[in-house]
Each structure stands twice: as C-alpha cells, then as structure tokens.
Amino acid sequence: MEQKRVKELAVTAAKVRLECLEAINACHSGHIGGALSAADILTVLYFEKMKNLDPENPKNPDRDRLVLSKGHCTGALYPVLALKGYFPVKDLKTFRHIDSYLSGHAEMKHVPGVDMSTGSLGQGLSAAAGMALAAKLDKKPYRVFAVMGDGEIEEGQIWEAAMAAAKYKLDNLVGFVDVNGLQIDGTTEEIMPSEPLDEKWEAFGWNVLKIDGHDLRAISDAVDAAGECSGKPTMILAKTVKGKGISFMENKVMWHGNTPDEEEYQKAKAELTARLLELEG
Amino acid sequence: MAEFISTRVAYGRALKKFGGQNPDIVVFDADLACCTKSEGFGQAFPERFFNVGIAEANMVGMAAGMAAAGKIAFVHSFAMFSAGRAYDQVRNSVCYPHLNVKIVGSHAGLSVGEDGATHQCIEDIGLMRVIPGMTVLCPCDANETEAAVKAAIEQNGPCYLRLGRAEVENITANLPGYHFELGKGTTLADGKDVTIAATGLMVQNAVKAAEILKKEGISARILDIHTIKPLDTELIVKAAKETGAIVTTEEHNVLCGLGGAVCEAVSRYCPVPVIRHGVDDRFGKSGKYEDLMVRYGLTPEKIAECAKEAVSLKAGQAG
Numbered sequence: 286m287e288q289k290r291v292k293e294l295a296v297t298a299a300k301v302r303l304e305c306l307e308a309i310n311a312c313h314s315g316h317i318g319g320a321l322s323a324a325d326i327l328t329v330l331y332f333e334k335m336k337n338l339d340p341e342n343p344k345n346p347d348r349d350r351l352v353l354s355k356g357h358c359t360g361a362l363y364p365v366l367a368l369k370g371y372f373p374v375k376d377l378k379t380f381r382h383i384d385s386y387l388s389g390h391a392e393m394k395h396v397p398g399v400d401m402s403t404g405s406l407g408q409g410l411s412a413a414a415g416m417a418l419a420a421k422l423d424k425k426p427y428r429v430f431a432v433m434g435d436g437e438i439e440e441g442q443i444w445e446a447a448m449a450a451a452k453y454k455l456d457n458l459v460g461f462v463d464v465n466g467l468q469i470d471g472t473t474e475e476i477m478p479s480e481p482l483d484e485k486w487e488a489f490g491w492n493v494l495k496i497d498g499h500d501l502r503a504i505s506d507a508v509d510a511a512g513e514c515s516g517k518p519t520m521i522l523a524k525t526v527k528g529k530g531i532s533f534m535e536n537k538v539m540w541h542g543n544t545p546d547e548e549e550y551q552k553a554k555a556e557l558t559a560r561l562l563e564l565e566g
Numbered sequence: 567m568a569e570f571i572s573t574r575v576a577y578g579r580a581l582k583k584f585g586g587q588n589p590d591i592v593v594f595d596a597d598l599a600c601c602t603k604s605e606g607f608g609q610a611f612p613e614r615f616f617n618v619g620i621a622e623a624n625m626v627g628m629a630a631g632m633a634a635a636g637k638i639a640f641v642h643s644f645a646m647f648s649a650g651r652a653y654d655q656v657r658n659s660v661c662y663p664h665l666n667v668k669i670v671g672s673h674a675g676l677s678v679g680e681d682g683a684t685h686q687c688i689e690d691i692g693l694m695r696v697i698p699g700m701t702v703l704c705p706c707d708a709n710e711t712e713a714a715v716k717a718a719i720e721q722n723g724p725c726y727l728r729l730g731r732a733e734v735e736n737i738t739a740n741l742p743g744y745h746f747e748l749g750k751g752t753t754l755a756d757g758k759d760v761t762i763a764a765t766g767l768m769v770q771n772a773v774k775a776a777e778i779l780k781k782e783g784i785s786a787r788i789l790d791i792h793t794i795k796p797l798d799t800e801l802i803v804k805a806a807k808e809t810g811a812i813v814t815t816e817e818h819n820v821l822c823g824l825g826g827a828v829c830e831a832v833s834r835y836c837p838v839p840v841i842r843h844g845v846d847d848r849f850g851k852s853g854k855y856e857d858l859m860v861r862y863g864l865t866p867e868k869i870a871e872c873a874k875e876a877v878s879l880k881a882g883q884a885g
Contacts, residue, residue: 393663401634402663405654411624412659415631445624
C-alpha cells in the first residue's frame with residue numbers, strides 16, 4: 286500500500302474517532318473504549334480491503350461481509366458505515382435514541398451495511414463461519430471478516446466455532462481479535478487469562494498472524510497474507526490500546542462503558558480534532 | 567390396521583423429500599443425526615449436510631450465518647439442547663434478525679423414556695413461544711409432521727419444530743377433510759359440552775378421552791393445535807363461546823406451554839374455565855415411555871377427568 290493511501294486511511298480513521306465521540310456524547314451512552322481500539326481495523330477493512338461493497342445495494346450477494354462479534358462497538362462500526370455512504374453521517378447524532386434506527390448493538394435489519402446482528406458476546410464467529418461456509422457451497426469468492434474482543438473470547442462458543450471453521454477449511458474466513466487487554470471488570474489477565482493466544486488459535490487449526498492493530502499498513506498486509514493462506518482460516522491477533530486516540534482514556538478500564546462529561550468531551554474533541562488537522566495538513 | 571410411527575422418523579423422511587426439491591436447504595446436526603433423523607438428508611445430500619459436533623451454540627450461530635447468506639437452514643438436536651442449551655443463540659442470532667432458520671427439537675417431553683429428566687424437555691414450547699417472531703409447531707403424527715415441515719420451509723423466518731421419539735398412531739392420514747394450515751388448528755371432533763385442545767402426542771390421547779366422555783354423556787370438542795404460535799385464537803375463542811370450558815393437554819409443563827397460550831387467548835376475548843393438563847411443574851424421571859405416561863398422568867383417563875372438572879366449573883360459574 287502506498288504511503289499516500291496509508292495517510293488517506295489515517296484521515297478516515299481520525300474522522301471515525303471524532304464521529305464516535307460525537308455519537309456517544311450525543312446520547313451519553315455507548316462503549317467508547319473498545320470502539321476506539323477497533324476503529325483502525327474497521328477503517329482499513331471497509332475502506333481498503335472488503336470487496337464489492339455498494340452502499341446503494343448493501344445486500345449485494347457477492348460482497349465481502351463483516352461480523353462485528355464485539356457488537357457493543359457500534360461506536361466505531363456506525364461511523365465507518367456512515368462515512369462509507371450507507372447512511373447520512375448526521376444520523377450518527379441519533380445513536381441509541383428511541384426514535385433512531387441506530388441501535389446500541391449492531392443490528393442487521395434496520396442499519397444499512399450491517400451484515401449480522403450481534404451483541405450477545407461470543408456468537409459472531411459462528412455466524413461468520415456460516416457465511417463463509419455458504420460462500421464455499423455457492424462457489425463464490427467473497428470473504429467474511431469477524432472482529433472479536435479479547436474479553437469476548439472467554440465465551441466457549443468462540444472455540445466451538447474455531448473448531449468448526451478449521452474442520453471446514455474456511456480459508457475465506459478472517460478473524461481479528463482486538464487485543465486491548467481490558468474488559469469491563471478489569472484486565473483480561475486478572476479476570477480470565479487467555480494467553481498464549483497465538484498458540485491457542487494455532488492449536489485449533491488456524492493460521493495466526495500478530496500485528497499492531499493501529500498500524501494501518503500492517504492491518505492491510507495481514508488481510509492480504511490471510512488471502513494467501515489456503516485450506517485454513519486466519520486469525521489476526523491485533524494488539525491495540527483501549528480508548529486509542531484520547532489520551533486520558535487510553536488503557537483505562539473505566540472507559541469501557543463510561544461516557545465523558547462536558548469537560549472531558551471538550552478535551553477529547555480537541556485532541557481528536559488536532560489529530561485530524563495534523564493528518565490533513 | 568393403524569400405522570404407528572414417531573414424528574422424528576416422519577420428519578427425517580420429509581426433510582429428505584423436501585430437501586431434494588429445494589437446493590437452498592442446508593442441514594446442521596450436533597452429533598445426533600442418527601437420533602434426530604437428519605441423517606437421511608445427510609446421506610442423500612452430503613454437500614449440504616454439516617455435522618458440527620457436540621456444540622449446539624455454534625451450530626445455531628453457523629445456521630444463522632448461512633441464512634444471512636440466503637439459505638434455509640435446519641438445525642437439529644434434542645429439544646433440551648436445541649431450545650434449551652442454545653436459547654441465547656436462537657433468540658439473538660436467529661430470531662432478533664428474523665433469519666430463516668428452522669430449529670428442530672426432537673425427543674421432546676417425557677416420551678424420551680429411560681434417558682430421564684436431563685433429556686426430557688418439558689419447557690421448550692414455553693422457551694420458544696416467548697421469543698418475538700418465532701413460529702412454534704408441534705405436530706401430532708407422521709402425516710401432520712410432513713405437512714408441518716413443508717409449511718416451515720414455505721414460511722420465511724424462524725421456526726421451532728417439536729418432535730417426539732415415541733411411535734404414535736398416524737391419525738390424521740385418513741381423516742376426511744383434514745387440511746394442514748400453519749397457524750390454524752384442526753377440529754378433529756365436534757362437541758358442545760367442553761373443548762379439549764391438544765398438541766403433539768396428546769392429540770391421540772384427547773381423541774380417546776372424548777370416547778370415554780361420550781360414554782358418560784359428555785360431548786367433547788377436540789382441537790388439534792399443531793401451531794402453538796401463532797395460536798389460532800379465533801378457533802379457541804369460538805370453542806370457548808360454544809362449549810363454555812376448555813381443557814388443554816400437552817406433553818409439556820403445565821406452565822407456559824399450550825395451556826398458557828390458550829389462557830392468554832380466552833382471558834382477553836372470552837374468559838371460561840380452563841384446566842391445563844400436562845406435566846405438573848416437576849421434572850421427569852427414567853422409565854419406560856408407557857410407564858412414565860401413566861405415572862405423570864398423561865393418559866386419556868386423566869384428560870377425561872379434567873374435562874369433567876371443567877364442565878363442573880362451568881356449572882359453578884353459571885350459578
């Protein structure tokens with residue numbers, strides 16, 4: 286990927302973070318920490334890697350698909366979809382509002398561009414595997430992406446899906462674990478240690494890649510590398526920072542589901558705006 | 567000579583038959599294909615059959631993904647596991663996005679027999695019918711099972727299909743004028759004194775109960791309620807008005823099943839005495855199917871007793 290393109294994606298990711306903050310601030314509700322940690326992954330996927338996306342025809346049967354298994358991180362997904370053109374950016378201000386179609390957790394029936402309804406943790410990888418299996422059955426070339434949290438993979442269903450995806454040789458399935466090291470009650474290390482993640486996924490029959498989840502080029506390269514791997518699914522372990530981009534939120538457990546007060550909002554907005562101007566300038 | 571066949575066996579044949587006609591049908595099982603009878607489809611159409619191991623949650627989730635990609639996905643396990651263990655997945659991955667997944671629960675109720683309480687699901691009708699948008703089917707015999715499978719395929723959206731292990735008489739096969747329509751109950755016998763609304767294998771017992779009652783001068787109307795959701799409220803309320811009392815009977819807990827559904831309907835439109843007959847809010851146990859049915863009172867005689875009680879309540883209400 287050319288440096289110019291990397292910079293364009295960085296600008297988009299900065300806009301996603303700003304819209305994320307605005308949406309969550311407008312409803313004083315949402316999961317900002319995990320949204321910010323996954324923002325770069327989602328930006329690269331939707332704006333660079335996923336094929337046959339058509340905001341005018343969101344259900345195009347040949348499109349690549351994405352399942353946001355960590356379904357609470359709509360704070361990142363919805364801004365990405367809005368900036369991609371699936372629905373008006375101004376609608377993000379209605380996020381989680383009673384009269385809005387922009388639900389708290391990812392919802393496929395009413396939010397254009399969402400491929401699977403999620404929210405109950407641990408279910409998305411199975412759905413993504415089902416879609417990937419359907420692609421194999423129909424002999425279609427589309428790929429399916431699943432984005433999980435590192436807390437989320439404590440759910441047993443993830444490992445059921447891991448076995449099934451390997452059994453069916455779903456090399457058109459690419460998973461991401463957003464390894465930010467935190468979950469709602471504390472660090473993953475203290476709540477339920479899950480390392481060594483690479484050895485676990487490898488033992489389950491997956492091709493495993495480890496990257497910096499905020500390195501846009503690395504994300505893109507990993508997705509390309511996954512495409513080169515035949516006969517097994519790929520899991521990309523993306524080391525991230527929860528709350529990435531807002532200094533006082535980074536690596537803080539409390540910003541899993543807390544929302545900023547007015548002072549914090551202004552400070553966060555200033556930081557994200559400065560970052561965007563810097564990238565655009 | 568009456569034909570006896572379990573609804574799971576009839577189901578297996580129907581799935582293979584209709585599966586052959588519709589290439590969009592995909593089938594999942596969780597290492598019980600030999601028992602749920604999905605194996606017949608699997609042998610005929612191996613490329614569309616996926617045995618995902620003993621992992622019901624993932625099975626339901628994968629089926630949801632398949633349905634999201636345009637397939638009609640059938641998932642199979644014992645009712646205890648397809649409706650019970652995978653409840654969250656059925657609710658959130660299938661029903662909330664209203665995906666075209668058919669949840670099959672075989673070996674429902676006490677008639678599983680010797681396997682005992684852990685496998686005798688008596689809560690599945692309740693679990694499934696409280697989910698918004700879910701269709702709940704509980705056919706009584708082989709003929710009705712085939713019709714139910716066809717209807718489930720033709721209907722776009724989630725559906726729960728309750729099946730049994732016990733061999734039951736194929737009573738609707740040669741019934742004059744029998745016609746299956748999803749969401750519509752069938753009147754198997756007309757009557758004026760009391761209505762017996764039955765589902766699953768209790769339909770056959772209800773028919774026998776009506777014969778007992780007839781000898782005692784009580785005229786019972788028999789309703790076969792194969793679709794518990796959406797309930798045929800019109801038929802139930804009409805029966806409430808015309809007979810004045812209802813007995814519901816099901817191989818299920820007396821809570822939240824057909825009895826609950828009927829009470830909800832009549833309490834709004836035509837309150838009449840309703841006796842809910844079924845498993846009296848307790849777990850099953852190991853034993854032979856026939857012995858269990860007697861021990862738990864799932865017999866024509868008990869239904870007849872409930873009917874007489876319902877008639878007496880009607881008299882009390884009038885006084």
